[in-house]
Amino acid sequence: MKRKITLKDIARELDVSISTVSKALKNSREISKDTKDKVKAFAKLYSYKPNIIALSLKQRRTKNIGVIIPDIVHHFFTTVFRGIELYADAKGYNVIACVSDESFDKEVINMELLANGSIDGFIMALSAETQLKNDVNHLKEITNQGMPLVLFDRITDEIICDKVILNDFEASYGAVKKLIDNGRKRIALITTESYFNVSEKRAQGYYKALKDHDLELDEDLILRLPYQFENETKSETFFKSNKIDAVLCVNEIFAVRAMKTAQKNGLKIPEDISFIGFTDGILSKLATPTLTSLAQHGEKMGKMAAKMLIEKIERDDDAAVEETFRTEIIEATLIERESTIN
DSSP, rough: OOOOOOHHHHHHHHHOOOOHHHHHHHHHHHHTHHHHHHHHHHHHTTOOOHHHHHHHHHHHHEEEEEEEEEESSSSHHHHHHHHHHHHHTTTTTTEEEEEHHHHHHHHHHHHHHTTTOOOOOEOOOHHHHHHHHHHHHHHHHHHHOOOOOEESSSTTTOOOOOOEOHHHHHHHHHHHHHHHHTTOSSEEEEEETSHHHHHHHHHHHHHHHHHHHTTTOOOGGEEETOOOOTOOHHHHHHHHHHHEEEEEESHHHHHHHHHHHHHTTTTTTTTTOOOEEEOOOOHHHHHOOOOEEOOOOHHHHHHHHHHHHHHHTTHHHHHHHSSSOOOOEOOOEEEEEEOOOO
């Protein structure tokens, strides 16, 4: 099938701005006759047709926002959704939520289902399979159609859109520094597969903190677990095979399970071994001992994502032509509890 030509394509070929192309096609008096003629001739030659979805978004709004999250089990994603809903409701928007269940296929189906005119824009975090495949063509199709998109937490550099992320590198670095300042020297990292962008940034913060404090990186102290981690055998072997006095975990589920395994092996927390995990959800507060956590401020992230999306939806026509995108960074907060405090 022949690819549809866009305003961006015409602008690139004629070496003018997208705004100039748009105004020329609208016969604006701001544009010279010569430029109008060139733009219209090129558009006719390549059978340019205005994007129906983009036009419908400008002409009528559904006041609905589509949200796709990878998982409803993790506390973080539920708090992000709460933030989105609170902000959207205050602005008079409804929220339609879908769960990809970490599946690439479900993510694509959810987007196709919602992008039929029932919503004004998307907020989403990429599924595990999408990040593993590194296939984001479904996102490119949506953005090429003029549908506003905001990615949060799990993002990709392949898509140019508004994004909201955590300062994962700095948060991880600070957590490891805290453990080092507490006298810990054999600090382990329990993380997911490296294709998760957030886990990889947290791992990089871990590496840098060790290096900056003259602690040698020991690959044996890095345990990578699948995101659907259920079998405890690998974790048990890890603690039995290595001398460890502290652990940084990329999420609280890994952290709570790791603490249970360490205790099963006779280690006292925090006397023998300390733990810090990301998220700061209900599990962190109810664990025994309670878990020192890096709060990701999911609700704040959700409100920011909703604000960015609604601003895009409600922009005027000229602002819609001259696209600008930004990335907002939420700073994590270290919440100290019993797993690091003697």
